[in-house]
Amino acid sequence: MKILIAGSTGKTGLRLVRELQTRGHSPIAMVRESSDTSGLPEGVEQRRGDLTDLDDDVTQGCEVVVFAAGSGGDTSPEMTDKVDRDGAKALVDLSVSSGVRRFVMLSSIGAGDPDPQSDLAHYLEAKHAADEHLMATDLEYAILRPVALTDDDGTGDVRLGENADPEGEAARGDVARILADAAEAPEWAGKVLEMESVK
Template identity: 65%
Template sequence: MKVLVAGATGKTGLRLVGELASRGHEPVALVRESSDTAALPEGTQQRNGDLTDLQDDVCAGCDAVVFAAGSGGDTGADMTDKVDRNGAKRLIDIAAKSGVKRFVMLSSIGTDDPPEDGELAHYFQAKHEADEHLKASGLDYAIVRPVALTEADGNRDIRFGEDVDPQGKAARGDVAFVLANAVESGEWLGRTATMESV
């Protein structure tokens, strides 16, 4: 499958691009002009696009889309809205009009019922709105909600659902593995799941 990856040059996105390529898929990295693409696997297709101003043809020819982007922990509420909420929703809408077969969302634990206050409340609310927009889009979808991320590769020993410890950790390598599974597997259709590395 040809898979558009938003956030392809990020810490999880880079791992996902490599994981998809290793499985024989054709990852397409969505990159801004300012993106550092040096770490992308050699030969990775690139498509110019900015989540704050996406073009209507950004999903053209793609079978699936993975939203693995984020505004980052150092940005304010305005950029969180532009990327994590509005950018995600716009990409979902474009995917739906472009005949994309599946949309996989990298979300976060805590977005199902976001808190009204606290340091991450605005982020959780933005992600919640994007998740709900995807559910209502008519697209075949999967939503992956990891606990706090680490830079580890992980060992693919992964726990899902009600048994997940909200205070646990999720290795980025394990998250990329799960996102790739969600692209491929029928078991993920319409599924929203929290996850942690064991």
């Protein structure tokens, strides 16, 4: 499958590109002009795209789109809105108009019902808005909401849904594997699941 990855040069996105390639898919790395593409596997197709100003044809020819991007923890509320809320919603809309079949959203624990007292309240509200926008479309969707991320490879042993501990950790390697599952497996259609790695 041709699978477009937004956030392809990030810590999770790079792992996802490699995982999809290993599984025999054709990942397409969506990259900005300023992106460091040196970590991408050789030969992976790249497609220019900036979540703050997307071209109408960025999702053309793709069967699946994965949003694995993020504005980062140190960015302003305005940039969080531009990337995590408005950028995600724009990518969803372009996926609808170009005939994409499935959209996989990397969200966050707490995005289902953001706590206004949380230190991450603004970020979670942006994620919530993007998730709700996706679910309101006719796209096949899958939404993954991991707990706190680590840069570990993980073991492949994870807890999903109500079994995930909100205070636990999710290894980026495990997150990439689950995102790949969500992109290809029929049973992921319409799922919204929390995720924790099991150590």
